[in-house]
Every structure is written in structure tokens, then in C-alpha cells.
Amino acid sequence: MIREAIDGENPDRLYTVTGGRSRADENAFDLVTLIVSESDPTPGMQSEHAAILRMCRSPVAVVEVAAELKLPVSVVKILLCDLLDTGRIAARHPSASVGRTPLPHPEILKQVLVGLKNL
Amino acid sequence: MDSRISEVAGQAPPRSRTPLASTVNDALKIVIVGGFGVGKTTMVRAVSEIRPLSTEETMTGAGIGIDDTGGVREKSTTTVAFDFGRISLNEQKVLYLFGAPGQQRFWFLWDRLFAGTLGAVVLVDTRRVADSWYAIDRLEHHGMPFVVARNNFDEPEHTLPQLREALSLSDDVPLVDCDARHRASSKSVLIALVNHLYALSTAQETSP
Ligand SMILES: Nc1nc2c(ncn2[C@@H]2O[C@H](COP(=O)(O)OP(=O)(O)O)[C@@H](O)[C@H]2O)c(=O)[nH]1
Ligand SMILES: [Mg+2]
Numbered sequence: 001m002i003r004e005a006i007d008g009e010n011p012d013r014l015y016t017v018t019g020g021r022s023r024a025d026e027n028a029f030d031l032v033t034l035i036v037s038e039s040d041p042t043p044g045m046q047s048e049h050a051a052i053l054r055m056c057r058s059p060v061a062v063v064e065v066a067a068e069l070k071l072p073v074s075v076v077k078i079l080l081c082d083l084l085d086t087g088r089i090a091a092r093h094p095s096a097s098v099g100r101t102p103l104p105h106p107e108i109l110k111q112v113l114v115g116l117k118n119l
Numbered sequence: 120m121d122s123r124i125s126e127v128a129g130q131a132p133p134r135s136r137t138p139l140a141s142t143v144n145d146a147l148k149i150v151i152v153g154g155f156g157v158g159k160t161t162m163v164r165a166v167s168e169i170r171p172l173s174t175e176e177t178m179t180g181a182g183i184g185i186d187d188t189g190g191v192r193e194k195s196t197t198t199v200a201f202d203f204g205r206i207s208l209n210e211q212k213v214l215y216l217f218g219a220p221g222q223q224r225f226w227f228l229w230d231r232l233f234a235g236t237l238g239a240v241v242l243v244d245t246r247r248v249a250d251s252w253y254a255i256d257r258l259e260h261h262g263m264p265f266v267v268a269r270n271n272f273d274e275p276e277h278t279l280p281q282l283r284e285a286l287s288l289s290d291d292v293p294l295v296d297c298d299a300r301h302r303a304s305s306k307s308v309l310i311a312l313v314n315h316l317y318a319l320s321t322a323q324e325t326s327p
Contacts, residue, residue: 031176031232032146032215034139058138061146061215063203067172072198074177092144096235103264103320104147104237108212112147112237112313115208119166119306 028084029077034059034092048079053088137169142210149312150217150233152258153242154250158270158299159218160202162242165305167204167216175200176232199228216309221254229261238316239265240308242299245275248285255286266293266315268308 036059041050052065060068066076083089096104151159163171177198199220206214217233219225221241239258243251251267258265269275269282277285279294288294293315298304 030146030235031217032148034143034146034213036141058141059143060139061205061213063174063215064172064205066174067203072175072177092146094146094148094235096147096237103316103323106317106320106324108147109237109313109317109320111212112208112214113310113317115206115212115214116306116310116313119206119302 029062029080029091030094031063031073032061032094034061035065035080036060036090036092037088038090039088046079049083049088052079052083056089059092139205139207139213140210143207143213145212147208147212147214148217148233148236149214149238149240149309150219150236151240151242152219152221152254153270154221154244154247157242157244157247157250159242162240162270162297162299162305162308163202163204163216163218165300165302166206166309168206169204171202171204171218173200173202176228178228178231197224197227199225199232201232221250223253226257229257233263236263238312239263240312241265241267243267243269243282243286244272245269245277245282246272248282251286255288264312264316264319266295266308266312268295268297268311270297270299 035052035056037053037056039053041053045053048069048071051069055065055068062076062080063073065080066073069076071079080089080091084091095108151162153159160171175198177196201220202218204216206216208214219233241251241254241258255265255267267286267288269279275296279296282288283290283294286294293311295308295311297308
């Protein structure tokens with residue numbers, strides 16, 4: 001499936017998909033960045049891109065997209081970059097990964113506790 | 120096996136694609152770490168609102184470590200497979216639970232995979248206590264807050280203080296018993312972790 005998608009792409013992009021990734025790309029999304037579609041799939045769109053747009057009509061984390069598409073997270077991040085660059089998705093980044101503070105604020109932890117107790 | 124576990128957990132198997140509310144805008148992470156077969160997936164399944172999903176992350180690059188096989192210095196690729204589930208906390212927040220392997224090679228990826236993680240649960244199988252030494256050591260090294268949960272497959276032979284001793288676990292790390300198959304029990308492990316984080320966080324707030 002990936003092969004098909006990247007055949008005919010320029011060598012730079014192929015290199016990227018097969019492993020020559022820059023750190024910047026990997027850092028563009030967290031595992032739990034929530035993806036939300038900003039548009040519907042269009043005819044002729046790469047099938048994975050279309051699948052992502054259908055799946056993310058409500059928020060879906062990057063790992064869920066990967067599990068659903070049965071693709072490694074690193075490949076999914078590349079597909080998501082394409083969609084983000086063209087404004088077809090929005091990304092809701094986790095507040096906790098910004099700046100890697102050692103501990104979350106007590107107020108956030110309180111919300112987690114309440115949520116867990118309601119489980 | 121799936122259905123048996125679900126029955127034990129007292130619930131029907133959840134659909135895999137239960138959509139999140141459109142208002143959810145912040146996802147949090149907790150990692151459950153431990154040796155093979157210790158019950159990580161079982162615990163994720165017991166508390167998750169979705170059937171546990173699995174995926175893998177493949178990372179290539181010099182930063183991950185070089186395979187010296189044959190003396191050829193190639194870019195090494197490391198693949199780590201993990202499973203996860205999720206719990207909606209409120210209209211804005213969702214919690215993702217990751218079950219991650221505790222083997223040595225996995226820890227190269229910890230920072231890149233689990234940056235921003237609230238904390239970790241170390242699951243211990245008392246029949247294989249040594250499996251968890253490495254994970255505990257690495258978590259301390261990474262400064263990642265954690266609790267230790269003993270997943271009881273049989274009637275435990277030792278007391279928790281004896282286990283604490285065997286793990287050389289410091290007194291300020293909570294150590295609890297659990298049965299990973301049961302929702303209430305797994306939930307209480309997560310609550311123990313968040314209570315621990317809360318205590319650490321409030322201590323930090325008051326003494327900057
Ligand atoms: N008796 C018993 N079996 C358990 C318990 N927790 C897990 N298991 C079983 O142990 C096996 C391994 O558990 P799993 O969650 O797949 O381990 P993982 O490799 O850490 O993800 C499964 O067959 C579970 O049903 C427990 O608390 N008691
Ligand atoms: Mg497992």
C-alpha cells in the first residue's frame with residue numbers, strides 16, 4: 001500500500017518515506033496530537049489521505065490513525081504533514097508536550113482524577 | 120480470549136471506532152511498562168473505552184544506536200510495537216494509555232515517544248521480579264514519576280514490603296497490588312499514580 005502510494009514520487013520524498021527523516025518532521029506531531037479534518041476527500045486524492053479525512057471528522061489521535069490504517073506512526077506523520085501543509089486538517093497538540101515541564105499543574109491532575117473516578 | 124477478558128471486566132467489548140467528542144482538544148498520556156506477558160494489554164483493555172489498538176513506530180537514524188554487525192556502519196532502524204487504549208476524561212481532555220515493552224532496546228525511544236507523559240505504571244509479575252529492575256532504573260534515570268503495581272496471577276507469596284525490598288524501591292514510590300483483568304482494580308492503580316503525581320506537583324508548586 002505504501003509502495004503504491006509513493007511510486008512515481010520524486011526521490012527526495014521516497015528517501016524521506018524510507019528513512020531519511022529529519023527531526024523536524026518527527027516533531028511536527030506527537031503520538032497523541034488530535035487530528036481533525038478541515039475538508040472532505042476529493043476525487044483522485046491518494047487513498048490514505050482520503051481515509052484520514054474520513055476518519056478524522058471527529059478528533060482522532062495520531063496513534064489511532066496509524067492503528068486504523070495499519071501503518072507505522074512515522075509513515076502516518078508524513079501523510080499528516082501533507083494534509084496539514086495543504087490546510088486539509090487541523091492539529092490539536094497536547095498541552096503537556098510543550099517544553100517538557102517535569103510535572104503537570106495540580107489543576108490538570110485534579111481533572112484527570114475526577115475523570116478516572118467517573119470511569 | 121478477548122471475550123473472556125471482557126467478561127471478566129464486566130462489559131461488552133467496546134467498538135474500536137468510538138468517536139471522541141468534537142470538543143476534545145487536549146490528550147494526556149500514561150505509559151504502562153513491564154516485561155512480556157505481565158498484563159499490560161490486559162490492563163489497557165480493562166479500563167479503555169475502545170478495544171486496545173496496536174501500532175508500531177519505526178525510527179531510523181544515528182541517534183538510535185548503530186548496528187555493528189559486519190562492521191558496516193549503516194543507519195539502524197528500530198521498531199517498537201505498542202498497544203494503547205483511551206479514556207475520555209471530560210469535554211476537553213482525553214487520556215491515552217500505552218502498554219510498552221520494558222526491554223532494553225526500547226528505552227532509546229522513550230524520550231521521542233513518550234515526552235510529555237504524565238507518569239508510568241510499572242507492572243510486576245512476582246514470578247519474574249527481575250524483569251522490572253531495568254524499567255524502574257530507567258524511569259528513575261528519566262525523572263519520570265511512576266508507581267509499581269504487582270499483578271497477581273496467583274495468591275501472592277510475599278508481602279508488599281518484601282517486594283519493595285526485592286525491587287530496592289524507595290519508600291516514596293507507591294507500591295500496590297492489582298488484578299489487571301478487573302476494571303476497578305486497574306482503575307485504582309491509575310488513581311494511585313495520579314494521586315502520587317498530584318502530591319509531587321503540589322509539593323513543587325509550594326516550594327519553587
Ligand atoms: N490469572 C491471571 N492472568 C492474567 C492476569 N493479567 C494478565 N493475565 C493473562 O496473562 C497473559 C498475558 O497478559 P498480557 O496482557 O497479554 O501481557 P502483556 O504482554 O504485558 O501485554 C494473558 O493471557 C492474560 O489473560 C492476572 O491478573 N491474573
Ligand atoms: Mg501486550
